[in-house]
Amino acid sequence: MNKTIEVCFTPKLFADITTKDDYIVVLADILRATTSICAAFQNGVKEIIPVANLDEAREIKSKGYLVASEQDGKKLDWADFGNSAFNFTPEAIGGKTLVYCTTNGTRALEIAKKARKIAMGAFVNISALSDWLVHENKNVVILCSGWKNKFCLEDSLFAGALAEKLLAHPGFVTFCDSTHASLDLWQIARYDLPGYLEKAAHRHRLRKLGLDDVIPYSFAPDTTRVIPVFEGGVIRERG
Amino acid sequence: MNKTIEVCFTPKLFADITTKDDYIVVLADILRATTSICAAFQNGVKEIIPVANLDEAREIKSKGYLVASEQDGKKLDWADFGNSAFNFTPEAIGGKTLVYCTTNGTRALEIAKKARKIAMGAFVNISALSDWLVHENKNVVILCSGWKNKFCLEDSLFAGALAEKLLAHPGFVTFCDSTHASLDLWQIARYDLPGYLEKAAHRHRLRKLGLDDVIPYSFAPDTTRVIPVFEGGVIRERG
Numbered sequence: 001m002n003k004t005i006e007v008c009f010t011p012k013l014f015a016d017i018t019t020k021d022d023y024i025v026v027l028a029d030i031l032r033a034t035t036s037i038c039a040a041f042q043n044g045v046k047e048i049i050p051v052a053n054l055d056e057a058r059e060i061k062s063k064g065y066l067v068a069s070e071q072d073g074k075k076l077d078w079a080d081f082g083n084s085a086f087n088f089t090p091e092a093i094g095g096k097t098l099v100y101c102t103t104n105g106t107r108a109l110e111i112a113k114k115a116r117k118i119a120m121g122a123f124v125n126i127s128a129l130s131d132w133l134v135h136e137n138k139n140v141v142i143l144c145s146g147w148k149n150k151f152c153l154e155d156s157l158f159a160g161a162l163a164e165k166l167l168a169h170p171g172f173v174t175f176c177d178s179t180h181a182s183l184d185l186w187q188i189a190r191y192d193l194p195g196y197l198e199k200a201a202h203r204h205r206l207r208k209l210g211l212d213d214v215i216p217y218s219f220a221p222d223t224t225r226v227i228p229v230f231e232g233g234v235i236r237e238r239g
Numbered sequence: 240m241n242k243t244i245e246v247c248f249t250p251k252l253f254a255d256i257t258t259k260d261d262y263i264v265v266l267a268d269i270l271r272a273t274t275s276i277c278a279a280f281q282n283g284v285k286e287i288i289p290v291a292n293l294d295e296a297r298e299i300k301s302k303g304y305l306v307a308s309e310q311d312g313k314k315l316d317w318a319d320f321g322n323s324a325f326n327f328t329p330e331a332i333g334g335k336t337l338v339y340c341t342t343n344g345t346r347a348l349e350i351a352k353k354a355r356k357i358a359m360g361a362f363v364n365i366s367a368l369s370d371w372l373v374h375e376n377k378n379v380v381i382l383c384s385g386w387k388n389k390f391c392l393e394d395s396l397f398a399g400a401l402a403e404k405l406l407a408h409p410g411f412v413t414f415c416d417s418t419h420a421s422l423d424l425w426q427i428a429r430y431d432l433p434g435y436l437e438k439a440a441h442r443h444r445l446r447k448l449g450l451d452d453v454i455p456y457s458f459a460p461d462t463t464r465v466i467p468v469f470e471g472g473v474i475r476e477r478g
Contacts, residue, residue, distance in 0.1 A: 009390055012251060016388040149255040151248055151417045178390045180438045184427050185420055199419045 003171055004139045007159045007178040010146035011108045018176075019139050025115040026129065026162065027230075028122065029145035030154040032083050033102045035122040035218045036068075039085035041226040041237050042124075044094035048228070048235040050101070052110040057101035066093065069101040073205055085214050100235075108145045109230055115141070118230040119238075123158060123218065128225040130165035132238065140166060142182075153185070153200040154218075157193070160186025193219045242410055243378045246398045246417040249385035250347040257415075258378050264351045265360040265368065265401065266469075268384035269393040271322050272341045274361040274457045275307075278324035280465040280476050281363075283333035287467070287474040289340070291349040296340035305332065308340040312444055324453050339474075347384045348469055354380070357469040358477075362397060362457065367464040369404035371477065379405060381421075392424070392439040393457075396432070399425025432458045 006019045028034055037048060051057050054069065058078065061067040068081040068088075075082030081092070083102050100106060112118050121129050121142065133140055142162060144155035160182035166172040167183075174180070189196035194215060217223075227238040245258045267273055276287060290296050293308065297317065300306040307320040307327075314321030320331070322341050339345060351357050360368050360381065372379055381401060383394035399421035405411040406422075413419070428435035433454060456462075466477040 009248060010252065012255070013249065013388060013390075016251070018389070147416075149252060150257070150415075151252075151420065153416045153420060156420065175440055175443075176389075177392045177438075177440050181390065181392060181395065181420065181424055185423055188423050188427070199416075201414055201416050 002173045003137060004176075005142070005163050005166055005172055005174040005179050006140070006176045007142045007144070007156070007163065007182050009144050009151045009156060009178055010149050011111045011143065012149045014111050014143060017141055019141050021139065023115060023139035023141050024133065024136060025112045025118045026121040026133070026140060026142045027108055027112060027118050027145065028142060028155045028158045028162075029102070029108065030122055030158050030218055032085065032214065032218065033100070033106065033145065034120040035124055035214070036083050036085040036088060037100070037120045037228050037235060038122050038125045038224055038226055039217075040088040040093055040098060041228050042224040043088050043090045045088065045098050046095050048098045048100050049233070050106045050109045050230070050235060051099060052101070052106050054101060057099055060099045065099045066096055067099045067101070085217055108143060112143055116231070120228040120230070120235065121158065121162060123161070123221045124223045125226055126158070126162060126165065127222045129227055130162060132227050133166060134169050134171070137171065140172075142179075147201070147205075153189075154197060156182050157186050157189050157196075160184070161190070241412045242376060243415075244381070244402050244405055244411055244413040244418050245379070245415045246381045246383070246395070246402065246421050248383050248390045248395060248417055249388050250350045250382065251388045253350050253382060256380055258380050260378065262354060262378035262380050263372065263375060264354040264357045265372070265379060265381045266347055266351060266357050266384065267360045267381060267394045267397045267401075268341070268347065269361055269397050269457055271324065271453065271457070272339070272345065272384065273359040274363055274453070275322050275324040275327060276339070276359045276467050276474060277361050277364045277463055277465055278456075279327040279332055279337060280467050281463040282327050282329045284327065284337050285334050287337045287339050288472070289345040289348045289469065289474060290338060291340070291345050293340060296338060299338045304338045305335055306338045306340070324456055347382060351382055355470070359467040359469070359474065360397065360401060362400070362460045363462045364465055365397070365401055365404065366461045368466055369401060371466050372405060373408050373410070376410065379411075381418075386440070386444075393436060395421050396425050396428050396435075399423070400429070
């Protein structure tokens with residue numbers, strides 16, 4: 001039986017997905033949570049505990065954990081890191097447990113908890129992720145983090161890129177308008193992602209904050225084979 | 240000062256729009272509510288009272304009003320009409336008050352009530368609507384009805400087509416990723432809308448119901464100059 005692909009443009013629409021039965025959610029927050037989480041596992045982090053609000057992150061920090069936290073794209077004073085992928089060097093996080101709180105990504109994780117497995121998707125791990133999803137052979141819901149409940153271009157482009165890879169396998173189909181839109185946007189943008197994203201609102205926010213240094217990294221495909229998976233409250237490398 | 244364009248892909252995301260101050264909402268439910276409402280005004284309906292639920296529609300019908308009502312795209316037994324544009328002939332509705340209840344469109348109207356003015360947008364009145372919006376010189380939010388809270392292609396394509404017309408005027412700008420996505424999808428689809436929409440989920444639903452006869456009509460631009468506007472609980476031709 002064919003497996004379906006559905007794209008959900010923002011966490012607010014997740015309650016209305018039509019995919020039934022057993023499915024894997026792929027969470028995408030390209031600029032930045034899921035890209036940064038992939039970088040952290042590539043650099044040897046042991047596990048990541050996502051938390052959905054700042055108070056919780058602060059409390060956990062007081063117990064001695066390393067905390068990465070930002071609000072509206074900016075590192076908070078009391079946190080050990082912001083959420084730039086460049087923060088997560090082997091020296092800083094190798095072998096450690098990291099607590100992670102971001103505006104978009106972690107909130108989306110909370111919302112998607114009802115899925116059995118949530119994989120972290122980004123351009124940096126897109127081929128490894130696609131191979132793994134084909135192997136798992138389950139329905140796939142790609143959940144874009146968006147920005148404050150709004151549609152955003154970079155996550156949707158990733159959704160299109162991943163859907164294209166999956167649909168190259170005869171076992172996958174889609175009946176979802178959001179997936180078709182993502183595929184088409186990806187066709188327009190694929191040969192010059194940074195150029196295309198000049199018009200993206202989030203990119204301009206990052207630039208304003210002086211945080212756009214990670215953009216080339218975030219759009220470079222396949223720099224890692226890690227597949228961080230959220231299961232039972234913790235993100236770990238797929239076992 | 241420039242006026243902004245924002246596209247909202249489903250009513251569920253309307254609460255999170257970033258457009259502030261005085262704005263006009265353009266409601267789009269191409270297959271079918273807003274196209275049908277334009278057809279009704281073109282054929283001389285006096286006014287249309289949208290209601291958001293079937294019980295209310297039934298109650299009003301018992302008071303002697305003409306009622307158009309469907310659920311999941313199908314006309315209900317007790318209603319006078321479904322919501323196909325072809326139902327609203329001059330003989331049937333000329334000079335009369337019509338009560339209108341549909342799955343998508345009317346619910347979106349309810350949600351958008353907080354805007355001062357809600358204009359009905361469709362391909363059939365797109366140029367007249369664009370001219371009027373330029374004249375009104377206010378921020379514009381294009382609200383796609385979608386289907387059961389999900390993104391749908393046909394409404395988003397209309398959003399792109401209308402945004403393109405508005406942006407041809409120097410007074411309009413956009414900073415909204417949904418608008419950019421709509422514009423790009425429109426560029427792909429514009430020269431063969433029916434062909435492009437072969438992949439649209441809603442089109443397949445209509446075909447299954449034997450209701451796809453209105454599709455060519457729904458995508459033919461500028462067959463009318465009417466601009467139905469919802470204000471104070473009633474839809475009337477712009478005065």
